[in-house]
Amino acid sequence: MSLKHLKYCQPEFYKFSEDSLFLANESSKLIKDNFPKNYPIRGLDLCSGCGVVGIETMRQLENVFLFHFLELQGLFQGFFHKNTVFFLNQDERNKVKFYNSDFDSFSSSKLYSNIKYNLIVSNPPYFKKEKNREGADKRRNLCRFFSDSDFTKFLQFIFAFLDKKGIALFLGRDSEIEYDIKTFLEKKSKDFEIIKYKSVGLTSLFMGRFLDK
Numbered sequence: 001m002s003l004k005h006l007k008y009c010q011p012e013f014y015k016f017s018e019d020s021l022f023l024a025n026e027s028s029k030l031i032k033d034n035f036p037k038n039y040p041i042r043g044l045d046l047c048s049g050c051g052v053v054g055i056e057t058m059r060q061l062e063n064v065f066l067f068h069f070l071e072l073q074g075l076f077q078g079f080f081h082k083n084t085v086f087f088l089n090q091d092e093r094n095k096v097k098f099y100n101s102d103f104d105s106f107s108s109s110k111l112y113s114n115i116k117y118n119l120i121v122s123n124p125p126y127f128k129k130e131k132n133r134e135g136a137d138k139r140r141n142l143c144r145f146f147s148d149s150d151f152t153k154f155l156q157f158i159f160a161f162l163d164k165k166g167i168a169l170f171l172g173r174d175s176e177i178e179y180d181i182k183t184f185l186e187k188k189s190k191d192f193e194i195i196k197y198k199s200v201g202l203t204s205l206f207m208g209r210f211l212d213k
């Protein structure tokens with residue numbers, strides 16, 4: 001399905017691109033290749049915005065047990081809700097939950113300390129403030145740059161919430177995040193890898209997973 005055929009509700013200041021659909025398509029293909037047919041998928045769309053990545057991933061899978069959406073900006077919740085009503089059936093809607101939180105607070109809350117996901121998909125803010133100019137719209141800047149957090153904390157969140165058998169798929173620009181990934185892996189035990197799986201233009205799709213399953 002191409003971008004112009006997908007009528008997602010989204011705010012004026014941020015519209016998703018083909019990259020989000022690429023991530024959803026690749027994630028669902030990888031799930032089908034890596035897990036048995038009826039394996040219950042416990043998914044998370046991290047930095048979900050209006051929910052396009054998780055919803056489009058869900059629409060291509062038959063074995064979703066639950067799908068959570070974690071997003072810092074509360075104003076996305078109304079758009080997310082409309083999109084679930086438009087794109088998901090009642091059974092699928094019963095499996096989704098939107099958390100309006102930044103991932104650092106989510107990870108330090110005792111409420112969620114036992115959650116593990118076997119699929120984490122994410123199109124995070126991967127630009128660096130040091131290398132790029134911020135715009136006038138604060139809400140849009142939060143979509144492009146981490147504020148009060150950083151890419152290393154994003155990787156730590158994935159490491160903490162990913163099931164040992166799971167896979168995490170996230171987008172990024174090599175020039176912005178490769179150093180963070182390298183440093184993160186050097187400090188971690190050797191049982192976790194992050195590889196560049198595919199590239200489209202300037203954006204790459206990275207895959208994180210545990211090696212010792």
Ligand SMILES: C[S@@+](CC[C@H](N)C(=O)[O-])C[C@H]1O[C@@H](n2cnc3c(N)ncnc32)[C@H](O)[C@@H]1O
Binds near residue numbers: 015046122
């Ligand atoms: C590049 S946008 C992607 C949105 C959506 N996934 C898509 O593909 O259209 C990144 C999103 O991350 C959210 N975000 C930024 N910092 C965050 C944080 N610390 N915790 C959770 N979400 C965050 C932003 O508000 C924004 O919606």
